[in-house]
Amino acid sequence: MKRFAELLDRLVLTPSRNGKLKLLTDYFRVVEDPDRGLALAAITGDLSFASVKPAILRALIAERMDQILFGYSYDYVGDLAETVSLVWPQNKAEGSHELTLTETVAMLQRASRSDAPKVLATLLDQADVSSRFAIIKLVTSGLRIGVSARLAKQSLADLGGVDVSEIEEVWHGLTPPYLALFAWLEGRVPRPERVAAALFRPVMLAHPVGDNDLDKLDPADFAAEWKWDGIRVQVVAEGGVQRLYSRTGDDISGAFPDLLEAMNFEGVIDGELLVGNPFGKTGTFSDLQQRLNRKTVSPKMQSQFPVFVRAYDLLQLGSDDLRALTYVERRDVLGGFVTTLDPARFDVSRNVAFDDWNELEALRRMPPHPIIEGIMLKRLDSPYLAGRPKGPWFKWKRDPHTIDAVLMYAQRGHGKRSSYYSDYTFGVWTGAEGAEELVPVGKAYFGFTDEELRQIDKYVRDNTIERFGPVRSVRANRTQGLVLEVAFEGLNRSTRHKSGIAMRFPRISRLRWDKPAGEADRLETLADLLDK
Amino acid sequence: MRPRDLLRPRPEGLYCPPGDFFIDPVRPVERALITHGHSDHARAGHTKVLATQQTLDIMGLRYGEGFARQTQAIGPGETVDVNGVRVSFHNAGHVLGSAQILVEHGGMRIVASGDYKRQPDPTCAPFEVVACDVFITEATFGLPVFRHPPASEEIARLLRSATQFPERAHLVGAYALGKAQRVIKLIREGGYEAPIYLHGALQRLCEYYASQGIDLGDLQPATVENSRKGEFAGAIVIGTPSAFADRWARRFPDPVSAFASGWMRIRQRAKQRGVELPLIISDHSDWDELTATIIETGASEVWVTHGREEALVRWCELNGIAARPLHLVGYEDEGD
Numbered sequence: 078m079k080r081f082a083e084l085l086d087r088l089v090l091t092p093s094r095n096g097k098l099k100l101l102t103d104y105f106r107v108v109e110d111p112d113r114g115l116a117l118a119a120i121t122g123d124l125s126f127a128s129v130k131p132a133i134l135r136a137l138i139a140e141r142m143d144q145i146l147f148g149y150s151y152d153y154v155g156d157l158a159e160t161v162s163l164v165w166p167q168n169k170a171e172g173s174h175e176l177t178l179t180e181t182v183a184m185l186q187r188a189s190r191s192d193a194p195k196v197l198a199t200l201l202d203q204a205d206v207s208s209r210f211a212i213i214k215l216v217t218s219g220l221r222i223g224v225s226a227r228l229a230k231q232s233l234a235d236l237g238g239v240d241v242s243e244i245e246e247v248w249h250g251l252t253p254p255y256l257a258l259f260a261w262l263e264g265r266v267p268r269p270e271r272v273a274a275a276l277f278r279p280v281m282l283a284h285p286v287g288d289n290d291l292d293k294l295d296p297a298d299f300a301a302e303w304k305w306d307g308i309r310v311q312v313v314a315e316g317g318v319q320r321l322y323s324r325t326g327d328d329i330s331g332a333f334p335d336l337l338e339a340m341n342f343e344g345v346i347d348g349e350l351l352v353g354n355p356f357g358k359t360g361t362f363s364d365l366q367q368r369l370n371r372k373t374v375s376p377k378m379q380s381q382f383p384v385f386v387r388a389y390d391l392l393q394l395g396s397d398d399l400r401a402l403t404y405v406e407r408r409d410v411l412g413g414f415v416t417t418l419d420p421a422r423f424d425v426s427r428n429v430a431f432d433d434w435n436e437l438e439a440l441r442r443m444p445p446h447p448i449i450e451g452i453m454l455k456r457l458d459s460p461y462l463a464g465r466p467k468g469p470w471f472k473w474k475r476d477p478h479t480i481d482a483v484l485m486y487a488q489r490g491h492g493k494r495s496s497y498y499s500d501y502t503f504g505v506w507t508g509a510e511g512a513e514e515l516v517p518v519g520k521a522y523f524g525f526t527d528e529e530l531r532q533i534d535k536y537v538r539d540n541t542i543e544r545f546g547p548v549r550s551v552r553a554n555r556t557q558g559l560v561l562e563v564a565f566e567g568l569n570r571s572t573r574h575k576s577g578i579a580m581r582f583p584r585i586s587r588l589r590w591d592k593p594a595g596e597a598d599r600l601e602t603l604a605d606l607l608d609k
Numbered sequence: 610m611r612p613r614d615l616l617r618p619r620p621e622g623l624y625c626p627p628g629d630f631f632i633d634p635v636r637p638v639e640r641a642l643i644t645h646g647h648s649d650h651a652r653a654g655h656t657k658v659l660a661t662q663q664t665l666d667i668m669g670l671r672y673g674e675g676f677a678r679q680t681q682a683i684g685p686g687e688t689v690d691v692n693g694v695r696v697s698f699h700n701a702g703h704v705l706g707s708a709q710i711l712v713e714h715g716g717m718r719i720v721a722s723g724d725y726k727r728q729p730d731p732t733c734a735p736f737e738v739v740a741c742d743v744f745i746t747e748a749t750f751g752l753p754v755f756r757h758p759p760a761s762e763e764i765a766r767l768l769r770s771a772t773q774f775p776e777r778a779h780l781v782g783a784y785a786l787g788k789a790q791r792v793i794k795l796i797r798e799g800g801y802e803a804p805i806y807l808h809g810a811l812q813r814l815c816e817y818y819a820s821q822g823i824d825l826g827d828l829q830p831a832t833v834e835n836s837r838k839g840e841f842a843g844a845i846v847i848g849t850p851s852a853f854a855d856r857w858a859r860r861f862p863d864p865v866s867a868f869a870s871g872w873m874r875i876r877q878r879a880k881q882r883g884v885e886l887p888l889i890i891s892d893h894s895d896w897d898e899l900t901a902t903i904i905e906t907g908a909s910e911v912w913v914t915h916g917r918e919e920a921l922v923r924w925c926e927l928n929g930i931a932a933r934p935l936h937l938v939g940y941e942d943e944g945d
């Protein structure tokens with residue numbers, strides 16, 4: 078337990094990525110199985126216990142020390158987990174056995190919700206300060222130590238001298254404490270087989286087209302496709318098992334039984350999940366949201382919002398891994414393959430013909446369908462690579478939408494912005510002429526420079542009409558008010574908002590000090606966008 | 610005799626009316642008894658100073674030979690009579706030469722501890738428990754959250770890190786008197802024999818410790834002005850905490866910043882200072898040492914000073930021992 082606790086302590090305070098990688102790699106190299114595998118699971122968030130609420134922690138410490146002394150302590154430290162780890166009475170018998178991480182995890186996993194507090198107290202009694210902190214962090218809040226699962230996987234790749242994509246490749250078939258993984262990385266056994274069928278493959282991602290990027294590229298080397306505004310998915314049917322994954326590898330099969338039924342093939346498709354059907358109407362992202370994040374979906378929901386996949390790429394067909402082939406070769410196989418599938422559930426994302434960038438730019442600005450959010454450019458000779466390699470794929474998004482809105486409320490920010498009003502709620506006009514009023518349509522807290530932040534902050538302070546807690550209501554009427562140009566990616570219908578609209582990724586794109594508040598946009602403008 | 614008739618706080622410092630002397634006064638006085646050489650206890654400019662020889666030496670190094678008109682050395686365990694008051698010095702285990710001062714008069718025994726610790730320290734004599742009626746304790750780390758681990762474990766972490774990151778310099782911040790020498794000595798005891806590099810501000814005190822028989826091994830000046838940057842890769846460099854804030858520290862290769870202090874117990878403190886490797890090593894008592902010492906002295910009354918008085922006063926109250934912050938002694942019960 079001590080070595081794990083020390084690892085956490087050091088990771089929290091080590092700022093550099095390389096430093097963190099080194100700490101992780103060395104830990105995995107030195108620590109034996111199964112402790113290291115459980116540490117890995119703790120860091121990647123793949124361990125679960127009967128969780129312990131802060132109130133239980135307070136109750137445990139209240140039984141053990143004077144509340145006034147605890148009060149002084151908590152006030153000084155500021156963090157409950159850390160305070161408890163420090164003030165917990167030293168109970169460890171001299172020379173008693175120090176529990177390993179494996180033993181600790183086993184005790185916590187065996188504990189039921191009702192006896193979790195007792196088990197926790199026993200563990201804390203036997204630990205030293207650092208270990209107590211690690212245990213409390215494990216059971217209360219997850220670790221949150223500034224190490225992503227991706228970084229942990231990179232450290233494993235460093236340990237074994239392999240590419241991180243190889244780790245991603247086998248990751249989904251493995252479970253803690255990852256004995257086969259470590260054995261492979263140490264060269265003792267061959268790479269683990271993808272034992273479980275229908276595993277996720279790491280996806281290939283594109284870089285945004287930057288300024289002047291296109292000047293250096295030859296249009297003849299690239300194919301173009303529309304970029305559809307659904308969600309990127311990986312459709313895997315293998316060994317009689319069907320799975321639908323998000324692009325981050327989350328299994329979202331449960332919400333789409335209708336699609337799974339149509340996956341009667343052996344292969345892996347990369348595509349866009351959309352609502353509607355390939356011949357008729359394609360639904361909006363907000364329609365798609367009706368189907369997401371659900372454990373089960375009713376038949377009514379399935380018929381009202383049917384889904385289909387617009388295929389971009391083919392990674393595997395039968396037992397053949399196609400990823401090393403070129404884009405042209407893969408698309409060739411894909412075209413033939415999709416014709417064998419249920420046409421109501423699958424079609425192919427067509428290529429967009431163009432001769433030069435200007436022509437493509439014109440097409441991009443006037444897409445043939447409202448559910449298109451831009452263009453994808455893919456090198457004809459590119460293999461399917463894991464991650465976001467620079468060069469083979471680009472995404473060229475439609476310019477974002479903008480509206481002019483009026484600042485209504487401002488709230489204090491967090492962290493180093495806590496002294497500024499940096500979170501803004503803005504609204505647009507609604508109501509009949511002469512009786513207009515502002516209705517809030519969104520909230521944004523970035524997009525401006527530090528200097529602009531200071532200017533807005535001053536404006537907020539000078540024009541406050543009411544305060545409630547950290548929020549100030551700002552003067553905003555037809556003649557007075559600050560107009561913000563807000564950029565956003567799209568709109569969803571929302572029943573939670575008074576306006577009936579929710580913005581996707583709103584941010585402040587410009588401050589319109591010059592614009593009278595009365596000339597800001599009306600709700601109808603947004604409603605039009607929604608209906609398009 | 611009431612305790613406050615023997616010792617009581619005055620603006621200049623802790624004063625003994627029958628003996629007409631001060632203990633660790635902050636302003637120049639006629640007669641000062643000094644517990645140890647840290648600058649918040651040992652000031653220059655007193656007429657007469659009574660202290661251990663090592664404390665006098667250290668004051669001489671810091672303030673120059675003329676720091677007092679007249680000095681008198683007293684050994685640990687020795688007793689002198691000051692205007693009819695019996696005064697004796699006893700090891701405090703804080704830094705080289707540090708002492709507690711026992712003041713006895715009319716059957717009343719009061720110990721002014723100065724700063725003290727109970728953890729073993731290879732660079733100074735260990736703390737001695739002195740039975741007394743009133744114990745004046747410091748409370749620098751007087752909160753239950755402060756629990757110092759064994760210093761040897763902290764040094765082991767430093768040495769592991771130095772092996773783990775051989776391409777980086779390890780910069781260890783440590784106070785110039787006591788902490789720096791203790792850290793160096795512990796590094797040597799940890800089996801590290803390579804040269805240790807010193808910021809210039811530490812040199813004289815390290816030499817003084819060596820002259821007192823405390824072998825600190827091969828110490829080299831950490832002068833970067835003339836050297837190439839890569840030269841300190843893998844080295845351990847000790848500097849005062851303030852040295853790390855200035856340009857001097859930026860010349861080392863991708864340094865791991867370490868800081869040896871009891872404050873490093875709190876993660877947020879380490880984070881705020883940008884410390885990557887906190888070493889929880891303190892020359893003050895932690896909470897457990899403070900409370901154990903209070904009981905061992907058998908004192909029926911405790912005066913608390915230098916730090917977080919309220920928590921220790923609360924603890925005494927819970928344990929049936931009269932206690933108050935030292936600055937309130939003689940004020941709250943005036944007139945009874």
Ligand SMILES: [Zn+2]
Nearest residue numbers: 645647703724
């Ligand atoms: Zn001191």
